[in-house]
Amino acid sequence: MKRRTFIQQTTAAGTLIGLGGLTLSSFSSQTAKRITILHTNDVHSHIDPFGPNDGRNANKGGVARRASLVESIRKDNPNTLLLDAGDIFQGTPYFNYYGGELEFKLMSMLKYDLATIGNHDFDNGIDGLYAQLPNANFDFVSANYDFTNTVLDTHVKPYKTFLKDGVKIGVFGLGIELDGLVGKKHYKETVYNYPVEIAQDMSRILKEDEQCDLVICLSHLGYYYKKNPDKISDLILARQTKDIDLIIGGHTHTFLPKPTVEKNSEGKNVLVNQVGCYGLYLGQVDFYLETGKEKKAEGATIIV
């Protein structure tokens, strides 16, 4: 009996080694793969472009234009994810008239892959958000809102993984503290958990358990609070966590001309990006990956 176990183990080990060689040779082409991440945040129901007479954003924005831009990028690279970092609702009469129906339907037509929840997405109450979910052909993620005792229970997952060209991408969501920002009667029994520990758990689960090649945080925490620097924000989150490649932010309507490169708790690079608001811009981050190659100690080259 003992001997049998021993053979079994050695055979298994032998198989592993053999396969290791096989894997290497069959995937040794080392062709670079490209994963494109497109993102919006705080679109706030801005479906139509700003008019030519607008005092600040004349002729900017517009979902139908964003659609053609996304379409051409997808044509160029089918391995594209389109993400939104929350506050989809509230800001034009479309929301007041239709409660978010058109926003979700259009995002579905643009083939959004995933979104997280912003504080304004509670503006018609958690029931108002729930009522619009059938209009969204994409999922919502939030890891730090506990919806157990609400209508959203089971409808919002902490994270979602995607497989694009053999590259596994894990995306988790984080939401801002609702108390003081959203009326209790709107968010009801939603429980906010402090994002740092949650993000640490998420990146471990996605990196180690799910074996993701890329880990993305879709955050509505806000970029950074200069007057309140201890308040949790994307920059603080980037510094206090590890194994996150990209934090896509929202809430503070921060117009970053290019992603910020921040150092994480291990001294490795994390990209933090946010594209202002109202659909005036689309963020694009391209990850180039190679297979069967030793990780470079110095990390990836970042061009921003």
Added chain:
Amino acid sequence: MKIKLLFLFAAVLLTTSCKQEHSTTKIEGKRLDINDSLETNPDIEAYIKPYRERVNRDLDSTLAYAAETYTKNDGEYNTAIGNFMADAVLELSNPIFNSRTGNNINIVLLNHGGIRSIISKGNITSRTAYEVMPFDNVVVVTPLKGQQTKDLLSFLASRRRAHPISGLKLSLNPDFSINEALINNTEIDYDKTYYVATSDYLYNGGDSMSFLRSEDGTHYDLEYKIRNLLIDYFKKIDTLQPTIDDRFIQLKDN
């Protein structure tokens, strides 16, 4: 045992073949402009059209004229747009409150963050009101006792933001302590109850203005949406030309 081994082999094969090693070699990030140089996707456009037509029919009739472009960033402690909003709330809410309770609104307090858009120079329509006040917030009047009044003043002094106010005059010293505070141009009597009009959002805890809520929860919901109030105000006036004034200022060192 053979079957077991085969299974083991298959399992190993499966996991290793699914999991390729990837390493990121390069990351490129950029921002793309959405503007009129891009084509309009005809399917999306056609889908929006009936929704837009319905909304536009309601919104695009001219109500008033804006003399200038007004933004919430055009003043330090008070802004023209904020002053107009707080004054409009006082002017149009007080008759309703007075007819219901016999009392008068003494102060209006809104929040700077609640001004959601600029008002562009030119025609003002109902759409302008939707842009400035997209939320369905309603006017709520709440009685302020002495300590709450003090808390309101210290809140404004500590936040140092141009939260829209009306009926209240507040000047801060260079060190941000309160120099003078007047309600309806008279010395504040902390034994008196003052009535403050605000939004249900702020009354319910928005923007951390917890002093607005009295211990027994007394408040009056005027069931008047602030956006509708602004539309009614635009209908009343011909030209909108609010100004920055001295209702909330900080004295400078000389």
